[in-house]
Amino acid sequence: xxxxxxxxxxxxxxxxxxxxxxxxxxxxxxxxPAWWYIAFIISxxxxxxxxxxxxxxxxxxxxxxxxxxxxxxxxxxxxxVWWIGIGHAGTAFSIFLLxxxxxxxxxxxxxxxxxxxVAVLCASLFPLLHMGRPWLFFFIFPYPNTRGPLWVNxxxxxxxxxxxxxxxxxxxxxxxYFGMVPDFATIRDTTKSKVKKAVYGFFAFGWVGSxxxxxxxxxLSFVLGGIAAVLVVSVxxxxxxxxxxxxEPGWHTTIFPPYxxxxxxxxxxxxxxxxxxxxxxxYKMNDFITDAHVDAVCRIxxxxxxxxxxxxxxxxxxxxxxxxxxxxxxxFRNRITGDYAFQFWAMFVFNALVPQLFWFKAVRxxxxxxxxxxxxxxxxMWFERFNIVITSLTKNYLPANWATYSPSIIEIGFFIGTLxxxxxxxxxFFRYIPMIAVSEVKSVAKFDKPIPSHGEHGGGHTSNERPLxxxxxxx
Numbered sequence: 001x002x003x004x005x006x007x008x009x010x011x012x013x014x015x016x017x018x019x020x021x022x023x024x025x026x027x028x029x030x031x032x033p034a035w036w037y038i039a040f041i042i043s044x045x046x047x048x049x050x051x052x053x054x055x056x057x058x059x060x061x062x063x064x065x066x067x068x069x070x071x072x073x074x075x076x077x078x079x080x081v082w083w084i085g086i087g088h089a090g091t092a093f094s095i096f097l098l099x100x101x102x103x104x105x106x107x108x109x110x111x112x113x114x115x116x117x118v119a120v121l122c123a124s125l126f127p128l129l130h131m132g133r134p135w136l137f138f139f140i141f142p143y144p145n146t147r148g149p150l151w152v153n154x155x156x157x158x159x160x161x162x163x164x165x166x167x168x169x170x171x172x173x174x175x176x177y178f179g180m181v182p183d184f185a186t187i188r189d190t191t192k193s194k195v196k197k198a199v200y201g202f203f204a205f206g207w208v209g210s211x212x213x214x215x216x217x218x219x220l221s222f223v224l225g226g227i228a229a230v231l232v233v234s235v236x237x238x239x240x241x242x243x244x245x246x247x248e249p250g251w252h253t254t255i256f257p258p259y260x261x262x263x264x265x266x267x268x269x270x271x272x273x274x275x276x277x278x279x280x281x282x283y284k285m286n287d288f289i290t291d292a293h294v295d296a297v298c299r300i301x302x303x304x305x306x307x308x309x310x311x312x313x314x315x316x317x318x319x320x321x322x323x324x325x326x327x328x329x330x331x332f333r334n335r336i337t338g339d340y341a342f343q344f345w346a347m348f349v350f351n352a353l354v355p356q357l358f359w360f361k362a363v364r365x366x367x368x369x370x371x372x373x374x375x376x377x378x379x380x381m382w383f384e385r386f387n388i389v390i391t392s393l394t395k396n397y398l399p400a401n402w403a404t405y406s407p408s409i410i411e412i413g414f415f416i417g418t419l420x421x422x423x424x425x426x427x428x429f430f431r432y433i434p435m436i437a438v439s440e441v442k443s444v445a446k447f448d449k450p451i452p453s454h455g456e457h458g459g460g461h462t463s464n465e466r467p468l469x470x471x472x473x474x475x
Contacts, residue, residue, distance in 0.1 A: 010104060010444050012287040017442050020288075021186055024436045027283055028187060028196075035282070036427060043424035050417005053410045054129060062132050064410045070403035071393045075411040076126045078385045083123035083418065084165075084239055085264035085381060086271045087116045091172050092232045092264075093272055095225045104296055106440035107288045111279060112272045113176040114433070118425035119271075120169045122418040127161050129414070157242040164238040168231050175224045181207050182217070182439040236264045243388065249330040250392035253318070259311045263381060266304040266351070270377035273297050275426065277371040279435055288436050294370060298358040301377070309352030326397060334391045339404070343383050343391075350380025 011020070056064055067074040093112040097105035128134050140152055140162045152159050185207035187200040207213060240260035243251040276294065279285050319331040335344040354376050357363045364370065395402045429435065 010107070010290070010292070011441065012290055015287065015445070017445065020442055020445065021190070021438055024285075024288065024434055024438050024441065025183075025187060025190070027430065028432065028434065029191065029193075032431060033282075036431060040424060040427050043420045043427060046416050046420025047424055048417075048420075049413050050415075050420060053413035053417060054125075056410055057129055057414070058134060062130070064408060066406050066408040066411060068403050068405065070396065070401050071390065071405035073130075073389050073393060074405060075407045075415060076130045078382070078389050079415050079418065080123050080126035080130075080161075081239055081260075081385045081389075082267070082382050083119050083126070083422075084236060085260075085267040085385075086378070087119035087123060087168070087172070088232055088236060088261075088264035088268045091116055091168075091175065091228045092268060094175065095229045095232065102296075103444045104293055106444050107285075107290075107293055107436050108272060108276055108297070109440070110176075110179070110433075110437045111275045111429075111435055112268075113172065113179065114429040114435075115268075115271060115275060115426065116172045117169070117176055118422050118429075120165060120172060121425070122422050124165050124169070125418060126414075127158060127165075131158070157245070160238045160242065164235040168235045171224060171228045171231055175221075175228055178217070178220060178224070179437060179440075180433065181205055182209065183434045183437065185209065186438055187434070232265075233261055236260045248392045248396065249324070249326040250319075250335075250388070253315070255311065255314060255318070259315075262304060262307050262311065263384060266301070266308055267378055267381035269297060269301055269304065270374045270381070273301070273370060273374040274378070277367055277374070279430075280367065283430070283435065285436065288441060291365065294367070295361075295364050298364045298370060301355050302358045305352060305355035305358075305377075309348075312348055312352060329395070330392055334395055335387060339394070340387065340391045343386050347380050347383040347387055350376050351384060354380070 015023070065074055065076070067076075091113070093105065094109040097109070128137055131137060140156075140159050181204055184200045184204040188197055188204050191197050191200065237257040237260065240256035244253060244256040246252060273294070276289050276297070280289050280294075316331055316336070319327040322328075334340055354373060357369075357373060363373075390405055394405055
């Protein structure tokens with residue numbers, strides 16, 4: 001049983017069910033604020049620059065990037081792994097906390113799932129452009145064809161990435177969309193705009209909120225959740241195997257699959273924390289995203305940060321204990337000291353040390369400090385991907401092949417374009433989709449206070465109020 005005296009209230013303000021619907025859905029019917037337009041224009045500008053850089057890459061070739069014969073993987077793969085990691089959080093947050101019956105997830109999971117879908121879309125662009133001839137992308141589809149038939153190379157990491165991204169995107173988008181169906185029905189039933197009534201009614205699939213619909217809805221949630229839980233682990237394990245199957249120093253290690261999965265959840269949870277702090281500040285959702293919610297995410301980040309620190313130290317120890325001069329050189333002469341010492345120590349401090357500040361309640365209570373630390377963590381996770389990709393490639397087995405790497409303006413613009421794409425997608429989510437799952441928040445309202453009768457909460461029964469007589473598995 002959720003103890004509100006120990007963990008904090010799930011919803012502040014002693015709200016009725018009608019108030020919950022009204023306040024969460026208010027931003028959709030309200031006038032769009034000026035800051036939203038400014039942020040959206042800036043995001044589109046960044047995205048436009050990214051499109052231009054993509055055009056230059058396609059029309060001219062990969063030679064516009066800073067990669068060379070030695071460093072064949074540059075910012076494209078760094079940013080691909082970084083975005084995939086951020087995209088892991090939405091599904092991990094929703095699924096694992098759903099399976100573990102963590103009721104505080106209900107106010108945050110919608111934003112985390114939206115972040116997942118947009119982040120995976122951003123990630124998918126990098127392998128596509130890195131192919132060199134993206135117009136031939138269908139060659140990696142495993143389907144019978146008239147080219148021989150020519151089947152895909154199942155030993156190719158590029159094919160692994162395609163399978164991982166497509167499967168994860170399909171399940172994440174499905175889980176996100178079907179979870180919004182009851183809320184779309186509520187908007188359809190309550191909005192006064194005929195256009196919104198038609199649009200949201202179309203996406204609501206004729207939802208009426210019957211007991212049979214709720215039972216099937218919850219069964220589908222657990223089925224998709226079970227599939228997604230496996231994908232959370234497998235997808236980033238596949239991405240890590242892209243590195244681990246090689247014989248490059250620093251890559252050929254069995255620690256990579258769990259190391260990548262934990263790192264993905266770490267960066268993703270940090271981005272979730274960034275989004276929920278913005279939701280609290282910009283949309284005044286303090287009553288639904290309470291201090292207890294922020295505190296819970298901070299505590300999770302402290303735990304994962306300890307795992308990350310342990311993984312970093314394990315890598316260093318194994319490199320020393322192995323006695324391999326190549327591993328020793330990569331870790332001690334090219335990371336801890338040497339040309340990339342700054343990137344290594346930025347990774348270590350930002351990911352293993354800075355999050356330890358969350359041990360202090362005074363830090364967890366200050367929203368602006370929490371916001372800054374969440375940004376620092378994601379910067380640190382980007383440096384981690386940089387360390388993994390670049391330091392092992394720049395100085396390999398043959399000193400004659402050593403070459404430095406620095407990104408070109410096209411690579412930088414490509415990355416900035418995906419940042420603009422991500423921020424634009426999140427802004428559209430804030431504006432047109434309920435940023436908090438109304439039906440799920442109502443399902444946990446009884447943990448704070450007894451749910452009043454129909455007449456006490458002011459009427460206005462909407463199609464997303466769960467019949468309390470059903471076997472509500474999410475309560």
